[in-house]
Amino acid sequence: MPNPADAVPTTGQPEPGAAPPRAAGPARHIRLTSHAGGQGAQAIRWGAPSAAERGPVVGSTTNRAHRNVIGTHSGSYSVYRALAVAARALDPGHRPDLTNTAPTDRIGPHPAWSEPGKIVSLDPWGAEIGTCFADALAAGYDIRPTIAVTKAHVILPEIIEAIQKGRLKPDGKVLLPSGGALVTKAAVEPVWHLPGVAERFGCSETELRRVLFEETGGMYPELVTRPDLEVFLPPIGHLTLYIFGNPADLADTSVELTARVHDECNGSDVFGSDICTCRPYLTHAIEECIQGAQRGGVGLCVYYRKEGRALGEVTKFLVYNARKRQEGGDTADQYFARTECVAGVQDMRFQQLMPDVLHWLGVKKIHRLVSMSNMKYDAITEAGIEVGERVNIPDDLIPADARVEMDAKMAAGYFTPGEAPSAEQLKTTKGRGLGS
Ligand SMILES: [Zn+2]
Numbered sequence: 207m208p209n210p211a212d213a214v215p216t217t218g219q220p221e222p223g224a225a226p227p228r229a230a231g232p233a234r235h236i237r238l239t240s241h242a243g244g245q246g247a248q249a250i251r252w253g254a255p256s257a258a259e260r261g262p263v264v265g266s267t268t269n270r271a272h273r274n275v276i277g278t279h280s281g282s283y284s285v286y287r288a289l290a291v292a293a294r295a296l297d298p299g300h301r302p303d304l305t306n307t308a309p310t311d312r313i314g315p316h317p318a319w320s321e322p323g324k325i326v327s328l329d330p331w332g333a334e335i336g337t338c339f340a341d342a343l344a345a346g347y348d349i350r351p352t353i354a355v356t357k358a359h360v361i362l363p364e365i366i367e368a369i370q371k372g373r374l375k376p377d378g379k380v381l382l383p384s385g386g387a388l389v390t391k392a393a394v395e396p397v398w399h400l401p402g403v404a405e406r407f408g409c410s411e412t413e414l415r416r417v418l419f420e421e422t423g424g425m426y427p428e429l430v431t432r433p434d435l436e437v438f439l440p441p442i443g444h445l446t447l448y449i450f451g452n453p454a455d456l457a458d459t460s461v462e463l464t465a466r467v468h469d470e471c472n473g474s475d476v477f478g479s480d481i482c483t484c485r486p487y488l489t490h491a492i493e494e495c496i497q498g499a500q501r502g503g504v505g506l507c508v509y510y511r512k513e514g515r516a517l518g519e520v521t522k523f524l525v526y527n528a529r530k531r532q533e534g535g536d537t538a539d540q541y542f543a544r545t546e547c548v549a550g551v552q553d554m555r556f557q558q559l560m561p562d563v564l565h566w567l568g569v570k571k572i573h574r575l576v577s578m579s580n581m582k583y584d585a586i587t588e589a590g591i592e593v594g595e596r597v598n599i600p601d602d603l604i605p606a607d608a609r610v611e612m613d614a615k616m617a618a619g620y621f622t623p624g625e626a627p628s629a630e631q632l633k634t635t636k637g638r639g640l641g642s
Pocket residue numbers: 471474475482483484485
């Protein structure tokens with residue numbers, strides 16, 4: 207059994223410019239976790255058939271001897287938690303009071319939770335720690351949920367417009383007369399099983415650990431010093447699910463499932479930028495999900511925080527400028543080339559891990575996939591999930607300036623019910639200039 211987090215004493219003197227002593231308790235030595243030791247939580251047996259055999263994921267820092275993973279909770283927000291401690295706003299010893307935080311809806315367990323290699327990037331038991339690990343919690347282990355499930359009403363202007371135009375009809379059950387749609391939503395933080403993630407990316411675990419260590423500037427030394435710790439809580443964005451209808455129906459192949467897996471595009475999704483189709487496609491998917499749920503089916507939108515094809519928004523905006531300033535203007539035939547010039551790749555979303563969330567929900571068949579992405583379709587079907595109909599974005603929802611992206615993607619293999627544009631046509635699809 208690995209016992210993480212042994213204290214390695216340092217001189218005890220703060221480094222020049224170091225953070226002030228913590229709010230609670232005396233100033234402590236810096237603890238490196240490159241050696242096993244102490245009474246750790248039980249080792250994680252990833253993919254074990256029950257929660258008890260799998261063991262809890264202990265990534266909290268309140269008792270370092272209990273930790274059995276690399277990294278810590280809350281993904282990228284772990285850095286803000288560190289800032290809160292540095293600013294003395296947060297007691298580093300604070301343990302969450304989880305009273306009344308249990309999920310509103312139970313998900314699973316499903317057979318895929320323990321099928322080898324089916325789920326490698328989230329903890330399927332992450333919402334149920336209160337019931338699965340009650341004994342360990344009572345014994346003093348600071349186990350934190352990595353998944354939370356709640357209820358909400360979502361109100362979107364496009365849905366209100368769809369009601370006004372008669373495309374949607376409020377039924378008081380799925381859709382209210384006010385335009386509010388009733389959803390169950392879940393937030394899921396990444397929990398990576400490193401051997402499984404390496405397999406998905408076709409590299410060795412050693413290689414994956416080394417690259418993760420080096421490319422984060424050496425942020426997590428345990429990646430290379432603690433091969434016994436197989437689980438990593440990476441400092442990246444999480445994903446959110448919006449479920450229309452009964453969540454339990456997601457696992458029932460006889461119930462029609464309408465689904466979209468959407469990757470974040472803040473500029474369009476929130477601010478309505480017209481250079482791409484992200485928000486129009488997302489709201490179209492929500493409309494389809496509502497209609498599906500009203501037909502007695504269930505709808506699902508998965509929202510991944512992978513801004514700008516996981517290149518980040520700075521890179522994305524640089525690409526926009528490069529596209530619009532290039533000789534001949536922003537044309538569809540140069541769309542991917544400009545991204546590759548700036549980023550080195552066309553896309554960093556790598557859909558290999560995406561289907562995990564579908565396995566968590568027990569999805570085995572998507573009757574209507576609201577996506578034209580061949581990469582998402584391939585990842586879903588290669589994961590053993592059947593896809594029925596593919597639903598494209600209606601032409602009248604594509605903003606004029608987004609035609610460049612859409613034509614380039616269709617020519618590159620995106621699903622289209624019609625003809626994909628030819629190489630000649632791509633040269634003529636042109637977007638706005640920067641000044642207009
Ligand atoms: Zn977009």
